[in-house]
Amino acid sequence: MPPFVDRDAEITDLLHRLRGEGPQLLILYGRRRVGKTRLVKELFDRLEGRPRLYYLATLKESRLQLQDLQRDLAQATADPLLAGRPFEEWEPLLLYLAQRHPNLVLALDEFPYLLSADPALASVLQKVWDEHGKGAGVKWLLLGSQLGVMERLLAGSSPLYGRRTGAWKVRPMGFLELCTFGGVRGLEALRYFGVCGGMPYYWEQFAFDDFAGEVERAVWRRGGPLYDEGEFLLREELREPREYFSILQVLARGPRRLGHIATAVGKKQTGISKYLDVLQGLEMVRRELPVTRQHRKGSRGLYRIHDPFLRFWFRYVFPQRSLLEMGEVEAVAARFRDSYPEFLALTYEEVALELLLRRARATGLAVERWGRWWPERGGSRFELDVVVVGEGEAWCLEAKIGSRPRLGRFREAAAAFLADARANGLALRRARLFAFEADGAFEGKEVGVVQAG
Structure with a gap:
């Protein structure tokens, strides 16, 4: 298994909370592939002597989710009642856990899938927490990759508002940490960072000994682990992603003003702004102002793709899907070889900013x-x-x-x-x-x- 790096602060804080006596309702969220599951695994490995269960939700009906979770709980707790008594709804199951197994550390991953199957679950959690869980000292973690859903859980209108005892947005790893992760340095590390960004899962797809060949296997080839990744990321967050695909394809060629984006996609500026606002909320795009005018209202800024992988995917994969679907990998690879050094300049600037910030703060x-x-x-x-x-x-x-x-x-x-x-x-x-x-x-x-x- 690859080394576990750059999460010391989160692990330390979570261990302190979960080893303590008080109740904990914790929320961990972040983009798909950012390392939330690995973080919980590392956390559980260090919670020796304490009962714990990690449950990964999937897209299926609530009743089936309850059956699967109850089966896993019965095994984790060796509780014969859990093994023999079916729970048809969330409230009695959560109430039973709060009363009989308050020391169990329960992590529910992909919590948005549970909510999509039973939208009342957040209200049920609120009720059980208020009436029993808080007093019993339960330790529950909710994890999720759908940023919009998870951030709504934290909002003032959510039933869980004021109940959570901690929340962490798990962010992509830094360049230097990923150099340690991959065992590469300098410009070679930058080449991989321009493809993978700060997502540990993406780095795990590479052996770091044949850059061009590894990109071909992981990205250009149908069935490769990153071939459909950009599309999947958007479809997971957005119901109708067509306009967003178009905007991201334009921005993949470099920062653009609002007017340039609108012209390129054939829309009015007023029609484009709402899509850019959504992409900024998902941290896929950011609006950049000159450092001297960041405080000025009305300053004209540039929009750029915030994530290196999405910038790469929308530059080299999305606009060339027809070629890739027909197996014309060499044509795509040739264009990549010719243009990648110039494309990498923007990633180089971002890495340079990260490193200069570290040096200044040090x-x-x-x-x-x-x-x-x-x-x-x-x-x-x-x-x-x-x-x-x-x-x-x-x-x-x-x-x-x-x-x-x-x-x-x-x-x-x-x-x-x-x-x-x-x-x-x-x-x-x-x-x-x-x-x-x-x-x-x-x-x-x-x-x-x-x-x-």
């Missing part, structure tokens, strides 16, 4: 904002790929694969940035300039300082 810098910078229309022709702002200074980094920045141009860009910052109310004393080594080792080196004029 030095004790109180980071206030971060992102990219580009000028107002008609302003400087320069841009900055990565900017981190804090304590009256900015850390600026140029992220270009295989080359170092031209220092003179870099200084001019930093000077234009400082002037724009001043015009937008940011009192910055200086900009420190950093660059990554051209060999892709990602060792940031300070190459200069520009003082504010």
Whole structure:
């Protein structure tokens, strides 16, 4: 099994809660393949001596779910009543567990599937928790991959509002942690990250010894583990994904303004905005503003796909499904080889931002904002790929694969940035300039300082 990395904070907090005396109603959610199940397995392995059960819900009727869960509970608790007495509804089963097995740690995974089979389940949980579970000290975990459903459980209108004792959104792993996970470094790691992003399951599909061949087997070939993944992710969250597919295909070629997106898909801007709002809520797309104008209302921003895998899938798989379905893998692979280095530039910027943020925080810098910078229309022709702002200074980094920045141009860009910052109310004393080594080792080196004029 691959190593378990980058979840120490979650494990520590969950263990503290589940080993304690008080009741716990915990919610863990995050995108499919992000590692929630592995997190619970690791958690259960460390809860030695405590009865525990992990149950994975599926898409079937509530009565069948209850039968399967009761069977597993009977085995986990060695309770003859659970083995012989059928429960037809959720309330008596949960009540029985609260009264007879309050020490059982029960994890219900894919909880949205249980809700789809019985929409009243959240209200039943509320009732059992209020009347019996809280006083009995039960330990229940609800897990789910459908972000919209899980976030509605946390909302003020949910029956469980005010009952949960903790909630974690399990996020994709960082670049450095996945380098440890895959045992790769530098530009080679970046190539895999451009395909897999921060999703551990995707990294598990690669052996890290033949990049092109592994992409072909995992992605280009019908039946490969990632061949349909992008489509599945959207269909799991959205009832009618056609418009979203179109928008994501446009954004897969790089950040775009709202007007550009609307023109490309043949819609009015007002008709596109609602779809972009949904995609932002699902953290598939984000709206980006220059770091100097992030506080300004009405600033014109750029939309970009937030997740590297979705950006890759909608660039190389979705628009070429006809070729792939006909087995024309080599044609797709050739286009991929020709364009992937340029495509990877955006992922490189995101990795550079992650690493510069870590370095800044490690030095004790109180980071206030971060992102990219580009000028107002008609302003400087320069841009900055990565900017981190804090304590009256900015850390600026140029992220270009295989080359170092031209220092003179870099200084001019930093000077234009400082002037724009001043015009937008940011009192910055200086900009420190950093660059990554051209060999892709990602060792940031300070190459200069520009003082504010």
